[in-house]
Amino acid sequence: GCHYMAQWMDRETSTFTHMGAEGVTWAGAAHFTTEKHVFINIGDGTYFHSGLLAIRAAVASKVNATYKVLFNDAVAMTGGQRHDGPLNPWLISQQLHAEGVTPIMVVTDEPEKYAASLPWAPGTTVHHRDQLDAVQKQLRELPGISAVIYDQTCASEKRRRRKIGTFPDPAKRAFINDAVCEGCGDCSVKSNCVSVEPLETEFGRKRKINQSSCNKDYSCVNGFCPSFVTVEGGTLKKPGKAGAATAGSGTASAKASADATALPDLPAPQIPAVTQPFNILVTGIGGTGVITIGQIVAVAAHLEGNSAQVLDMSGLAQKGGQVTSHVQIAARNEDLHATRVGTAAADLVVGADLLVTAGKDVLSRIGAGRTRVLVNSTLAPTSAFVKDPNWKLPADALEQALADAAGQEAVTLVAANRLATALMGDAIATNMFLLGYAFQQCLVPVGEAALLRAIELNGVSIDFNKKAFGWGRYAAVDAAAVERIATPAQVVSLASLMPRAAADKSAGGAFSRNLEELVTRRVAFLTAYQDAGYAAQYSRFVEQVRQAEAAKIGGTRLTEAVARYFYKLMAYKDEYEVARLYSDPAFMEKIRAQFDGDYQLKFYLAPPLFSKRNDQGELIKQQYGAWMMGAFGLLAKLKRLRGTAFDIFGRTAERRSERALIGEYRDTITGLLAALSKDTLDTAVAIASIPEEIRGFGHVKERHLAAARAKRDGLLAQMQGAETVARPPAVAQAA
Secondary structure, three states: OHHHHHOOOOOOOOOOOOOOOOOHHHHHHHHHOOOOOEEEEEEHHHHHHHHHHHHHHHHHHOOOEEEEEEEOOOEHHHOOEOOOOOOOHHHHHHHHHHOOOOOEEEEEOOHHHOOOOOOOOOOOEEEEHHHHHHHHHHHOOOOOEEEEEEEOOOHHHHHHHHHOOOOOOOOEEEEEOOOOOOOOOHHHHHHOOOOEEEEEEOOEEEEEEOOOOOOOOOHHHHOOOOOEEEEEEEEEOOOOOOOEEEOOOOOOOOEEEOOOOOOOOOOOOOOOOOOOOEEEEEEEEOOOOHHHHHHHHHHHHHHOOOEEEEEEEOOOHHHOOEEEEEEEEEOOHHHOOOOOOOOOOOOEEEEOOHHHHOOHHHHOOOOOOOOEEEEEOOOOOOOHHHHOOOOOOOHHHHHHHHHHHHOHHHEEEEOHHHHHHHHHOOHHHHHHHHHHHHHHOOOOOOOHHHHHHHHHHHOOOHHHHHHHHHHHHHHHHOHHHHHHHHOOOOOOOOOOOOOEOOOOOOOOOOOOOOHHHHHHHHHHHHHHHOOHHHHHHHHHHHHHHHHHHHHHOOOOHHHHHHHHHHHHHHOOOOHHHHHHHHHOHHHHHHHHHHEEEEEEEEEEEOOOOOOOEOOOOOEOOEEEOOOHHHHHHHHHOOHHHOOOOOOOHHHOHHHHHHHHHHHHHHHHHHHHHHOOOOOOHHHHHHHHOHHHHOOOOHHHHHHHHHHHHHHHHHHHHHOOOHHHOOOOOHHHHHO
16 A cells, blocks of 8 residues: 555655554564654545554553654545544544553645544644644653644645536636746645646756646645745636637538537547457546546447447556556456457557556557557656656657557557647546547547447536537548647747647747747847847857857857757846736736636735745745735836845845856856867857756755855866866855
């Protein structure tokens, strides 16, 4: 269970045990180690069926430990079932107190939800989850067995219950202004959430919130970064009217229409026969509707008088893990023998996730010359991205693995997630979109009437699923038309270029195509950032590097790196720049493109001149209201004070360091040019690209800067003729 899962989660977990023996290993080992105290995790489901006995044993053994009892309101490991009997946090506190556990502290994201009359055990105190670290530090110093009851409903269950209206759905959503975001990843560290996803832009990797999978935990907002906004009130924007396509009888040659949700008449596909058993393997990750595809197809087959069986391999899908659905259809029940699709026996693979679909288990089911593969090419980040901001999925290698297994012509890649989200307003539409696409490609052995009736019988979001199915069919007939409808015109300003998914090959973008365009755009941005003179400093230095590289070795690799990263250092995001990026019209255009209704914006900032600091000396973010938009506009106009004697923000250590880095980088690159050769080019480019790793704000940026300087010094030492490379001035190092 959970203890075994923790072994591969990069946690400091010394031992694991079966459910119900939590802490028993410590009761035995405590007498043979200098460790004074440990924390022991236990879920509410395990606590209820047997874990209390383990706690009783720990108390009897007189060791020092703190039990962290997670009350997530569900047996989350195996399907989100309710507990077998009555259980709530105050009842747990009473039981623990009766066993001799003391003190008992409750930690929750909503302390205000507890009425004063609740029968807590004597001495129980309630704390906000922001105080968890302080609570743990206090308890680790105490003798005996203590407990933390952490009360927060399982995120997966929150989403499920909200869909059926049995759990509160706050009208509040987190949003990231990618123009301000530095891509440092501190929001992922604070939230440990896979709904904070990578966003590739002209200016490097940023972050975005996947609104379809967001569980409204809001802990990501605590990342030390001014790019976070909460949109309170209103709703997510539904697909609107933007010039869709209609068509004449039996054809999909489209004409413009005022209704972007209208679908044309489409030609009926040929339905495969089931004279032999037809095997379908559906793959993806938990919580995205993968299993629903198998259910719909199987029910549709039964409606047509055929036999069908389904085996769902969900495993850890409750936690966003791999899930596969084995669907087999035959004319007669006696023709179905095995519960799983056999080796090289799949007729169709519908892949809702590229990583899962290209895994060894699924590849083993693919037979060259037999299997057709339809895969969603929109990449979903894995948990690795939470820990590594530089994480990249090897999309090309995964696609090649599928092509090698099935044959290049048998594999179809479609940006189903991106298109379905744009067309339907929710990524959950991806599953029905893929089913519609496969159906129109003559790959599904059931008819349209049966599939639509199966969707009705499923009883969940019937109209939504039918329309998603229709969009998938349309995309299979006229991909270009669907792409135009799903990708309306975007606002491109001097503050933020239109982002796109780097691995989504069918997505458009506004990325620089060559060195000249790259430099021209950054000159325009730096002019808006400060003035034309400031931008001219940038262009002159880039030209100096270009001439030196052309004279010594030819090409522009080093120049392109300098053009990107000298700009990054010059356009450091101080208070004036953050204000300018928020007051740029592009920000509100992005908000309006994603949200509808009567909403207000809240901003989360830590102005160094006004903010408090925590025990570690780090600035603490505070919430500011919508009035900040006016303040941003005023502050943005004061950018000419930047670097002058009147720049009150420029006196902090962070701002002095940022200014010093510009000169430090220029001196380093100038020194590299003296030793530049074909043999040293790779190292020189790596050194010039070091600013990519200087990310974030405040203490986060300080930490990244220290690591970047260490890496730079190591690369300089490797540079051929390193003794001829000019070292940065000592004053810049000290800054």
